Amino acid sequence: MRLLRRSNTGEFSLTRNFIGDEPIPPYAILSHTWGPDTVEVTFNDLTNGCGKDKSGYEKIRFCGRQAEQDGLQYFWIDTCCINKANKAELSQAINAMFRWYRNATQCYVYLSDVSTAKRKSDNEFIECTWEQTFRESRWFTRGWTLQELLAPSSVVFFSRDGKRLGDKSSLCQQIHEITVIPKSALQGVPLSAFPVNERFSWMQPRETKLEEDKAYSLLGIFGVYVPPVYGEGLASSFKRLREEIGKLEQCMQDLHLTNPWDDKKRIEDSKGGLLKDSYRWILENPDFQRWRDDQQSRLLWIKGDPGKGKTMLLCGIANELMSSMAKTSLLSYFFCQATDSRINSATTVLRGLLYMLVHQQPSLISHIRKKHDHAGKALFEDVNAWVALSEIFTDVLQDPSLKDTYLIVDALGECVIRLPKLLDFVVQTSCMSSRVNSDDADLCKGILALMGIVYRPLTLNELACLSEELKDMADDLDSLQQIVGLCGSFLTVQNGTVYFVHQSAKDFLCTGAVSEIFPSGTENVHFTVFSRSLEVMSKTLRRDMYSLRALGYPAEQVEPPDPDPLAASRYSCIYWVDHLCDWCLNSSATSLVNLQDGGTVYEFLRKKYLYWLEALSLCKSMSKGGREDASKLIELVLDARRFVMAHKWAIENCPLQAYASALVFSPACSVVRDHFKEEEPQWITVKPSIGDQWSACLRTLEGHSGGVRSVAFSHDSARLASASSDKTVKIWDASSGACLRTFSIGKPLNDIAFDHTGVYLHTNIGTIDISVQSGLTSFPTIPEPRSPQYQGIALSADGVWITHNSEHQVWLPSEYRPSCSVVSRNTIGIGVGSGKVWICKVELCLL
Ligand SMILES: Nc1ncnc2c1ncn2[C@@H]1O[C@H](COP(=O)(O)OP(=O)(O)OP(=O)(O)O)[C@@H](O)[C@H]1O
Numbered sequence: 001m002r003l004l005r006r007s008n009t010g011e012f013s014l015t016r017n018f019i020g021d022e023p024i025p026p027y028a029i030l031s032h033t034w035g036p037d038t039v040e041v042t043f044n045d046l047t048n049g050c051g052k053d054k055s056g057y058e059k060i061r062f063c064g065r066q067a068e069q070d071g072l073q074y075f076w077i078d079t080c081c082i083n084k085a086n087k088a089e090l091s092q093a094i095n096a097m098f099r100w101y102r103n104a105t106q107c108y109v110y111l112s113d114v115s116t117a118k119r120k121s122d123n124e125f126i127e128c129t130w131e132q133t134f135r136e137s138r139w140f141t142r143g144w145t146l147q148e149l150l151a152p153s154s155v156v157f158f159s160r161d162g163k164r165l166g167d168k169s170s171l172c173q174q175i176h177e178i179t180v181i182p183k184s185a186l187q188g189v190p191l192s193a194f195p196v197n198e199r200f201s202w203m204q205p206r207e208t209k210l211e212e213d214k215a216y217s218l219l220g221i222f223g224v225y226v227p228p229v230y231g232e233g234l235a236s237s238f239k240r241l242r243e244e245i246g247k248l249e250q251c252m253q254d255l256h257l258t259n260p261w262d263d264k265k266r267i268e269d270s271k272g273g274l275l276k277d278s279y280r281w282i283l284e285n286p287d288f289q290r291w292r293d294d295q296q297s298r299l300l301w302i303k304g305d306p307g308k309g310k311t312m313l314l315c316g317i318a319n320e321l322m323s324s325m326a327k328t329s330l331l332s333y334f335f336c337q338a339t340d341s342r343i344n345s346a347t348t349v350l351r352g353l354l355y356m357l358v359h360q361q362p363s364l365i366s367h368i369r370k371k372h373d374h375a376g377k378a379l380f381e382d383v384n385a386w387v388a389l390s391e392i393f394t395d396v397l398q399d400p401s402l403k404d405t406y407l408i409v410d411a412l413g414e415c416v417i418r419l420p421k422l423l424d425f426v427v428q429t430s431c432m433s434s435r436v437n438s439d440d441a442d443l444c445k446g447i448l449a450l451m452g453i454v455y456r457p458l459t460l461n462e463l464a465c466l467s468e469e470l471k472d473m474a475d476d477l478d479s480l481q482q483i484v485g486l487c488g489s490f491l492t493v494q495n496g497t498v499y500f501v502h503q504s505a506k507d508f509l510c511t512g513a514v515s516e517i518f519p520s521g522t523e524n525v526h527f528t529v530f531s532r533s534l535e536v537m538s539k540t541l542r543r544d545m546y547s548l549r550a551l552g553y554p555a556e557q558v559e560p561p562d563p564d565p566l567a568a569s570r571y572s573c574i575y576w577v578d579h580l581c582d583w584c585l586n587s588s589a590t591s592l593v594n595l596q597d598g599g600t601v602y603e604f605l606r607k608k609y610l611y612w613l614e615a616l617s618l619c620k621s622m623s624k625g626g627r628e629d630a631s632k633l634i635e636l637v638l639d640a641r642r643f644v645m646a647h648k649w650a651i652e653n654c655p656l657q658a659y660a661s662a663l664v665f666s667p668a669c670s671v672v673r674d675h676f677k678e679e680e681p682q683w684i685t686v687k688p689s690i691g692d693q694w695s696a697c698l699r700t701l702e703g704h705s706g707g708v709r710s711v712a713f714s715h716d717s718a719r720l721a722s723a724s725s726d727k728t729v730k731i732w733d734a735s736s737g738a739c740l741r742t743f744s745i746g747k748p749l750n751d752i753a754f755d756h757t758g759v760y761l762h763t764n765i766g767t768i769d770i771s772v773q774s775g776l777t778s779f780p781t782i783p784e785p786r787s788p789q790y791q792g793i794a795l796s797a798d799g800v801w802i803t804h805n806s807e808h809q810v811w812l813p814s815e816y817r818p819s820c821s822v823v824s825r826n827t828i829g830i831g832v833g834s835g836k837v838w839i840c841k842v843e844l845c846l847l
């Protein structure tokens with residue numbers, strides 16, 4: 001496409017030929033009727049610098065002037081912008097013409113037979129009423145002007161004296177009456193929505209200079225391509241046109257599975273109708289506005305519990321976009337429903353979205369036709385359908401003629417077939433088209449790598465502290481938020497916290513893009529977070545950060561001050577040990593100098609351990625304070641562990657007890673007590689006498705109101721279960737000692753045992769098993785019959801279950817009255833009433 005450009009001197013010159021996918025600057029386009037060849041300015045005239053004396057030059061001046069007034073530097077006129085001597089160029093121009101008109105910023109219709117000039121009548125000048133001559137204008141009788149009327153979104157009519165008469169919308173009624181084209185077609189409803197014969201009828205009363213042009217000027221209106229063969233005659237050109245339309249219709253028919261417009265209407269109706277008041281809040285939401293308006297922000301995930309109104313919200317968003325977006329923009333949506341096989345798979349989602357896109361911009365069908373013309377309907381249905389459709393969809397998204405496009409998919413959870421593929425595709429295509437320059441790209445990769453390995457979303461403050469590149473931005477969170485915004489396809493910031501837009505975005509980074517995001521492996525990023533954490537904590541942690549003062553100040557009443565001194569280091573306090581472990585697991589021994597005596601970890605613990613415990617309590621995260629793993633360092637870590645296990649309850653409930661009861665009630669040999677002796681309350685002059693060593697008891701779990709009859713560890717030792725005569729069973733976190741669940745059983749249990757998955761607790765009462773997750777009881781998960789009341793239950797590692805009871809005579813004489821049992825791989829240990837312990841082979845017992 002060649003454009004005309006107006007120079008400062010008022011001269012016009014042709015630009016170079018923009019070819020292929022080259023971006024074309026905004027331009028105006030002229031629609032007019034041709035005069036005799038001798039009056040029109042041609043391509044040759046312009047290239048030879050002549051033609052100014054032709055009357056047609058006035059149209060060029062008019063168009064250039066008008067474009068300048070509308071702020072457009074470029075414009076296009078068919079008489080002189082196409083080199084008609086070049087047959088290939090002419091053929092290409094004929095096929096591209098509809099698109100060129102559609103993509104124009106403004107289309108000016110120059111009506112050389114309509115005038116508004118005053119004329120003399122009965123000795124006075126009267127303004128000429130132009131409407132009648134407008135209705136009779138030759139422009140409405142020509143073939144090519146049909147697409148020039150329909151394709152552009154903005155068509156402005158001018159009289160021959162350059163006076164603006166109105167535009168396609170203000171003159172809609174008159175144009176409808178003149179052309180019989182439905183108003184909706186003039187108002188922008190996609191032409192594909194009108195039956196083929198109706199579209200043919202719009203051309204019927206019109207004439208073209210060359211008879212074949214009557215068919216060729218309809219190509220864009222039907223969204224098909226046929227190479228022009230001048231001389232083939234009217235019948236042949238129409239025959240070829242109809243054949244192409246037939247193939248297009250077949251392709252659309254095969255693509256069609258459901259009509260998303262109908263689905264939306266049906267859903268709205270079945271849910272009682274859409275209420276704007278219930279969804280209008282989203283229009284004010286900054287994340288929504290960013291997604292709608294910001295080119296960089298490509299993904300918006302809307303999450304919510306069942307029945308919260310997500311589907312209706314998306315219907316509302318679709319309506320709002322339809323009414324507010326530019327006429328050239330496209331909107332496509334799809335509503336998944338698990339129970340309807342037409343709309344519950346990844347391929348059907350792409351089919352539905354494509355169907356709507358092609359309806360709005362028929363030229364996009366070329367990407368489907370490339371494959372469909374060979375494969376037919378099987379293209380959308382055979383085993384390779386996903387591959388074919390995702391390739392087609394990618395081509396469509398990369399089509400340079402595609403304007404802003406909004407895609408909405410509702411209820412992804414109900415896309416039950418190939419959802420992961422669809423999610424990967426969504427994430428990949430949305431980052432494919434993000435435009436970031438290269439410095440920012442490195443910064444973005446750094447942020448994404450960090451976000452990919454942390455254990456929970458980070459606040460902007462925490463992100464700034466944990467990243468080497470961003471650490472200087474801790475005081476400029478607005479700029480930081482803008483930088484995070486560059487990763488808009490993956491990350492979103494809500495209330496100052498950075499989240500992945502969706503789990504699949506994180507999954508994609510950590511699997512599909514791992515070599516790009518973690519070029520030196522994830523362990524390096526863990527190391528950065530670990531070392532930055534130690535640095536931040538070493539700088540910020542101190543005694544009594546929240547100025548609680550009273551040693552007994554209960555943790556539950558603590559309110560973080562504003563500003564919160566822990567704001568930047570909260571994440572570090574809770575997770576630095578996890579990052580240390582993840583780094584150590586994958587690092588060579590030589591790089592572990594931080595873990596040696598006198599290394600950074602030793603120094604941190606030596607100087608800051610108690611302040612860290614206080615901070616953990618203030619963060620209400622005592623139980624999450626990490627995993628621990630060098631002589632003195634090991635000694636310190638082991639002691640620190642005993643210290644926290646012994647005093648967890650006190651510190652958890654009153655943070656400042658870290659400096660009082662915890663220190664005072666630790667044994668004299670405690671390394672932690674020794675390092676922090678300055679922190680012990682000086683006013684306690686008589687200190688309790690505590691042994692030299694830590695007691696053998698690591699922790700006391702309190703909570704049962706009756707005797708504890710049975711305890712059992714889960715297979716991985718992470719959970720401990722206890723059954724008490726208070727008729728309850730409690731599940732405890734074995735490392736933190738926290739009581740996770742209490743189940744009321746209604747009767748005392750004598751024995752309990754975890755199954756090998758940790759999902760069920762078996763009991764000595766044959767009819768009762770307990771689901772550890774839900775607490776549901778009374779559904780025996782072991783199929784074999786157990787008599788209702790046994791003394792004990794134990795399960796062997798290979799899943800063979802053993803029970804025994806006083807009545808059961810199969811493998812023990814009754815006089816031994818077994819009272820408890822424990823199973824190793826092939827042997828069972830049985831405690832019996834006489835005070836003896838038996839060790840038996842499992843098979844023997846079963847005999
Ligand atoms: N904007 C709205 N206008 C009218 N009704 C609404 C609107 N939003 C929610 N509702 C009512 O709430 C019900 C649940 O809404 P909707 O189906 O959109 O929820 P959902 O979050 O998509 O549910 P699910 O996760 O179960 O698919 C609807 O049936 C409708 O009655």
